[in-house]
Amino acid sequence: MEEQKTVVEQAKEELEKRFSRTLAVAASNLCVHCGLCVDQCHYFVATRDPNISPVAKAEQVRRVVKGEHDWLRRIFPWWTGAKELTEEDLDKWVEAAYRNCSMCQRCVVNCPLGVDTPLVLATARGVLTAIGKAPEILVQLADAAIAREENLEFFKDFYLEQIKELEAELQKKVGDPEARIPVEVEGARFLYVPLSGAHTIMPAAEIFYHAGESWTLSMFEAANYGIFLNDPVRAKRITERIIREAERLKVQEIIITECGHAYAVSRWEAPKWFNDRQWTFKVRSILEVMDEYIQTGRIQVDPARNPFSVTYHDSCNLGRNSGLFDEPRRILAACVEDFREMTPNRERNYCCGGGGGLVAIPEWQDIRLQAGKPKAEQIRATGASAVVASCDNCRHQLGEINEHYGLNVRVMGMAELVANAIVPKNGKK
Amino acid sequence: MEDRFLEFVKFDLQIIALSVFALLYALKVYQLMKLPWPKERGPRRGSEELGVVYSFAWLFFPWSMSSTTQHIGRWVEFALYHLGAGAAILGTFTIPFWPAIMTRPVSLTMAALVIGGFIVGAIKLARRIVAPELRVVSTPDDYFSLAAVEVFFFFTAMALITEARGWMIAYFLITAAFLFYVPFSKISHYVYWFFARVFFGLRYGRRGIIAGKRA
Numbered sequence: 136m137e138e139q140k141t142v143v144e145q146a147k148e149e150l151e152k153r154f155s156r157t158l159a160v161a162a163s164n165l166c167v168h169c170g171l172c173v174d175q176c177h178y179f180v181a182t183r184d185p186n187i188s189p190v191a192k193a194e195q196v197r198r199v200v201k202g203e204h205d206w207l208r209r210i211f212p213w214w215t216g217a218k219e220l221t222e223e224d225l226d227k228w229v230e231a232a233y234r235n236c237s238m239c240q241r242c243v244v245n246c247p248l249g250v251d252t253p254l255v256l257a258t259a260r261g262v263l264t265a266i267g268k269a270p271e272i273l274v275q276l277a278d279a280a281i282a283r284e285e286n287l288e289f290f291k292d293f294y295l296e297q298i299k300e301l302e303a304e305l306q307k308k309v310g311d312p313e314a315r316i317p318v319e320v321e322g323a324r325f326l327y328v329p330l331s332g333a334h335t336i337m338p339a340a341e342i343f344y345h346a347g348e349s350w351t352l353s354m355f356e357a358a359n360y361g362i363f364l365n366d367p368v369r370a371k372r373i374t375e376r377i378i379r380e381a382e383r384l385k386v387q388e389i390i391i392t393e394c395g396h397a398y399a400v401s402r403w404e405a406p407k408w409f410n411d412r413q414w415t416f417k418v419r420s421i422l423e424v425m426d427e428y429i430q431t432g433r434i435q436v437d438p439a440r441n442p443f444s445v446t447y448h449d450s451c452n453l454g455r456n457s458g459l460f461d462e463p464r465r466i467l468a469a470c471v472e473d474f475r476e477m478t479p480n481r482e483r484n485y486c487c488g489g490g491g492g493l494v495a496i497p498e499w500q501d502i503r504l505q506a507g508k509p510k511a512e513q514i515r516a517t518g519a520s521a522v523v524a525s526c527d528n529c530r531h532q533l534g535e536i537n538e539h540y541g542l543n544v545r546v547m548g549m550a551e552l553v554a555n556a557i558v559p560k561n562g563k564k
Numbered sequence: 565m566e567d568r569f570l571e572f573v574k575f576d577l578q579i580i581a582l583s584v585f586a587l588l589y590a591l592k593v594y595q596l597m598k599l600p601w602p603k604e605r606g607p608r609r610g611s612e613e614l615g616v617v618y619s620f621a622w623l624f625f626p627w628s629m630s631s632t633t634q635h636i637g638r639w640v641e642f643a644l645y646h647l648g649a650g651a652a653i654l655g656t657f658t659i660p661f662w663p664a665i666m667t668r669p670v671s672l673t674m675a676a677l678v679i680g681g682f683i684v685g686a687i688k689l690a691r692r693i694v695a696p697e698l699r700v701v702s703t704p705d706d707y708f709s710l711a712a713v714e715v716f717f718f719f720t721a722m723a724l725i726t727e728a729r730g731w732m733i734a735y736f737l738i739t740a741a742f743l744f745y746v747p748f749s750k751i752s753h754y755v756y757w758f759f760a761r762v763f764f765g766l767r768y769g770r771r772g773i774i775a776g777k778r779a
Contacts, residue, residue, distance in 0.1 A: 155599055160760050163756045165757060166753070167706075168698060168703075170695065170701075175631050179697075185696045185699075186700060188697050216703035406606045457773075458609045
């Protein structure tokens with residue numbers, strides 16, 4: 136009979152499976168412990184705790200990797216900090232990789248050597264998921280997304296009923312009883328993938344209506360908790376639901392709602408998982424679509440319809456991870472009268488503290504709000520009365536830090552702002 | 565007999581040490597190249613090639629990163645330290661193999677660079693001992709490597725300034741010892757640095773995050 140493997144043995148096996156060239160470099164002697172990343176991390180800036188700097192967090196994993204691969208590991212492991220993995224280390228990894236890192240990547244773009252600390256910590260997340268030590272709520276959310284496809288018939292009628300209600304609301308809003316929120320339309324140009332909640336459907340539906348777009352609403356949500364778990368099997372299955380839907384409906388493009396991680400997954404990660412599959416569609420963010428509509432004059436907008444000062448929060452997944460920096464700024468230039476940049480911004484922007492799945496974990500709310508302090512200070516410094524974020528997780532976190540730090544700002548989505556600014560072609564609204 | 569010893573440490577020992585050093589690095593690179601490399605496959609938004617160029621160029625532009633903009637002094641330290649290291653390493657080749665260029669002004673200029681590196685090294689060592697955020701992540705190798713480079717700088721500077729036989733012997737002995745140690749220590753970061761900057765440039769360039777042009 137095969138002997139039961141211990142948790143530590145399983146973890147070491149999982150770590151080995153993930154030992155790629157990029158990880159080998161990130162977990163090598165590349166990091167010289169210079170400390171330049173330390174105050175680039177919002178956790179450290181907020182807490183000044185040396186144990187939660189990027190280098191300190193990565194070091195917990197790096198030392199174990201060195202314990203397996205460093206040349207001195209057998210002779211003088213202590214010399215380079217190489218160590219054998221213990222169960223206690225795994226508990227510390229949960230803190231380092233899940234609680235104390237939002238995977239924002241600010242440390243990478245600020246490391247003179249290019250040490251990919253989020254890769255090291257994401258690897259730890261994957262190992263922890265595989266051995267059953269990942270936060271339960273993230274696992275449940277990922278599994279629920281997979282179950283939705285498996286039990287679609289059960290959800291479908293209820294979902295369509297909800298969409299009908301939203302459709303009635305849309306008709307009232309645009310003053311057209313023919314306005315539709317189309318579902319299951321074969322041959323539509325766009326498959327729009329929302330999140331749960333009308334706030335990710337209604338503004339987009341209104342914009343599509345005014346643009347005269349051919350679109351259909353997805354039966355699924357864009358959120359992919361598999362990526363927060365760094366579990367390629369779950370993440371792939373969640374993405375595959377949408378890919379199958381796009382293929383079945385023969386759409387030209389998948390349009391991801393205002394959700395940072397969902398966009399990054401579909402746009403950049405999924406092509407790695409479906410290497411053998413020829414995609415017949417493009418993947419874009421609703422941000423790119425709104426920008427295109429405005430630039431090409433497909434929708435008319437009037438900045439006077441948003442008569443308040445606005446600042447923009449670059450979501451880490453949309454900006455630093457996906458390169459969407461100019462699109463939101465062009466939209467804002469067209470849709471608001473008073474746009475104020477945060478400092479720093481674009482790839483230098485601070486994470487709001489809600490990334491990496493942290494907004495879904497209530498027991499870590501304290502540290503999440505604490506880590507949101509640099510963002511709160513950035514917002515306050517602009518003096519803006521509204522902050523726009525094109526990511527639902529960011530908006531959730533910004534809403535909480537707004538209250539926690541008494542910022543007194545309105546937290547908005549970009550689609551909401553654009554929908555406000557639209558000048559209908561029929562003159563109504 | 566004494567001259568033969570100087571000749572030995574200057575040439576034979578250096579060649580042996582360099583060969584071992586090169587072999588160990590080749591092994592490191594071979595081990596890396598054997599590993600799988602999950603490449604980016606999403607349709608390009610920007611240029612991977614430009615991304616790699618930018619990635620390497622960032623090192624020379626302190627304004628390209630918040631970390632170096634905020635800590636410009638650290639960037640200056642970095643520049644001085646690596647200039648010192650470059651001069652010290654250069655000396656191990658030029659003194660034995662190209663003595664004609666080692667005129668007095670050249671030797672003294674190189675010595676000045678090495679002394680600059682030595683001073684920065686002392687600051688780095690002190691910071692590592694004092695700063696809590698560095699202390700918590702430091703290993704014996706961190707302290708030893710810094711100290712070893714200081715010793716190397718010291719003997720290099722003395723050899724370049726005095727050009728005396730004794731200092732030269734010490735310089736080449738230290739260099740050889742250093743070459744044997746470096747592949748096992750964090751000083752070998754520059755081998756990985758090359759790979760890391762390429763990975764960074766490919767990813768962030770392709771995604772249109774750096775390197776300007778965005779589709």
